[in-house]
Amino acid sequence: MSFEAWVAVHTPRVNAALDQLCPADGSPLREAMRYSLLAGGKRLRPLLCIAAAEAVGSEIAAVLPAACALEMIHTFSLIHDDLPAMDDDDLRRGLPTCHVQYGEALAILAGDALQALAFEIAPTHAVLLARACYQMCAGQAEDLAAEGQDIGLEHLQHIHSRKTGALLCASVVSGALTAPPEARAALTHYGEKIGVAFQIVDDILDVTGDDATLGKPAGSDLKHDKATYPKLVGLDESKRLARRAEQEALAALEPFGTLAEPLREIARYIVERNT
Amino acid sequence: MSFEAWVAVHTPRVNAALDQLCPADGSPLREAMRYSLLAGGKRLRPLLCIAAAEAVGSEIAAVLPAACALEMIHTFSLIHDDLPAMDDDDLRRGLPTCHVQYGEALAILAGDALQALAFEIAPTHAVLLARACYQMCAGQAEDLAAEGQDIGLEHLQHIHSRKTGALLCASVVSGALTAPPEARAALTHYGEKIGVAFQIVDDILDVTGDDATLGKPAGSDLKHDKATYPKLVGLDESKRLARRAEQEALAALEPFGTLAEPLREIARYIVERNT
Numbered sequence: 001m002s003f004e005a006w007v008a009v010h011t012p013r014v015n016a017a018l019d020q021l022c023p024a025d026g027s028p029l030r031e032a033m034r035y036s037l038l039a040g041g042k043r044l045r046p047l048l049c050i051a052a053a054e055a056v057g058s059e060i061a062a063v064l065p066a067a068c069a070l071e072m073i074h075t076f077s078l079i080h081d082d083l084p085a086m087d088d089d090d091l092r093r094g095l096p097t098c099h100v101q102y103g104e105a106l107a108i109l110a111g112d113a114l115q116a117l118a119f120e121i122a123p124t125h126a127v128l129l130a131r132a133c134y135q136m137c138a139g140q141a142e143d144l145a146a147e148g149q150d151i152g153l154e155h156l157q158h159i160h161s162r163k164t165g166a167l168l169c170a171s172v173v174s175g176a177l178t179a180p181p182e183a184r185a186a187l188t189h190y191g192e193k194i195g196v197a198f199q200i201v202d203d204i205l206d207v208t209g210d211d212a213t214l215g216k217p218a219g220s221d222l223k224h225d226k227a228t229y230p231k232l233v234g235l236d237e238s239k240r241l242a243r244r245a246e247q248e249a250l251a252a253l254e255p256f257g258t259l260a261e262p263l264r265e266i267a268r269y270i271v272e273r274n275t
Numbered sequence: 276m277s278f279e280a281w282v283a284v285h286t287p288r289v290n291a292a293l294d295q296l297c298p299a300d301g302s303p304l305r306e307a308m309r310y311s312l313l314a315g316g317k318r319l320r321p322l323l324c325i326a327a328a329e330a331v332g333s334e335i336a337a338v339l340p341a342a343c344a345l346e347m348i349h350t351f352s353l354i355h356d357d358l359p360a361m362d363d364d365d366l367r368r369g370l371p372t373c374h375v376q377y378g379e380a381l382a383i384l385a386g387d388a389l390q391a392l393a394f395e396i397a398p399t400h401a402v403l404l405a406r407a408c409y410q411m412c413a414g415q416a417e418d419l420a421a422e423g424q425d426i427g428l429e430h431l432q433h434i435h436s437r438k439t440g441a442l443l444c445a446s447v448v449s450g451a452l453t454a455p456p457e458a459r460a461a462l463t464h465y466g467e468k469i470g471v472a473f474q475i476v477d478d479i480l481d482v483t484g485d486d487a488t489l490g491k492p493a494g495s496d497l498k499h500d501k502a503t504y505p506k507l508v509g510l511d512e513s514k515r516l517a518r519r520a521e522q523e524a525l526a527a528l529e530p531f532g533t534l535a536e537p538l539r540e541i542a543r544y545i546v547e548r549n550t
Binding site: 027028104138 | 302303304351355358360361378379380381383384386387388390391392393394395398401402404405406408409412413415416417419420
């Protein structure tokens, strides 16, 4: 199966599961949750979870709740990060952000409720998800504190690894919780490396992308006077570092043979994407 | 042991466990979390959990993580409810609220991180806690939507049962997760009734209390044009309904004999408290 076909099989499956696990109930809160949760998006975290399950020979149906929980946590973080008190963004995935659409109070509660729902549907993954969720909050706090500061590459990498890396890595590991320790360790290494690649490319796209393609305002990092890879090491070196992280991620997948093909394709996609 | 002595034994134990499970790490995020988590408070939810464990003969050490998780979830909800976009309160437990002290961004993240930490430390209670957490968010959303609306007693009770009742009930049940189904059912009934009593008394205190005793502004419901028991049925009838709920709660405890004495005292305290 080509990667495109693989994505075309699993993305609708994830979307259907999300719709079913967070059904409309007539309440404005649920409407706000569904507005952000079902607004599209690449479903990168659920697909990582499913691809990892394939790599270790696990049943995909068994990891689907965890895959959906990851997307709920990701969506909760987007809703809160977009708030006026945080990054103050009006546009997300090409649509008005949750607080623009429903007001700040309901947006805060929709984020809170999505976090709660994630733990309800994937309780066997609670510790893994909770730790990643905590790291994500800590990373966002450090990111805000670093705005306008003159920070170095090491500090930037630390913030990135917590803010986005932790949940991406947890996405991979969550698909392989029942695999042997060596397999989990290799996938953790893969997860860490694609996390690095993801954030470097995110920084690059904030410089080189345009609003329409990104579905959110480009230049947002500049606006917030945030340290980024292109700012610290230049565009060319940023691209080189992203490619190196991709290669390291691919190397970690060697023991899995062809079963890891979707994970390989995702690593490539992360570096080559333009959105 | 008198109830005062019982409280004096278990409250410091809960506080020490909270301090240990959420230790300072030098980060502003953790400082904001600890500011609100360790600001005092009656520790009603942890004490309910411990009292329920006693009633069914469970080890208290085994439920202490759940007891702390309940307080973290409660604190997270207070931090978010106090935000300018929600109830906009400046004072809590006699101190500036989290967002007044640390700014809105860090307050939002401190709440988010406390929810995550709760699930990390009590993963075996994830489903119970997550459901209660969700109800709490849903109740707060309904409460905000009902501001200035002309709602009836049934609607008010529904909001209350979700906003505060669900977590109080989960506090009781969490202490007895390994007990036989009949015991859990009886404790659930008790938990529902003290939830009702708690909220009626909260409404009463908002009318009759003063800022200094409450540690937060009295008259807050009036300010937000919220429906309350005293407003809907008068002060005397509110007191009668609180007493009735207390009696129903006590009746549910009959099968437990003297082991349920702390739970009985907590029910009495909930109705007789002035803060």
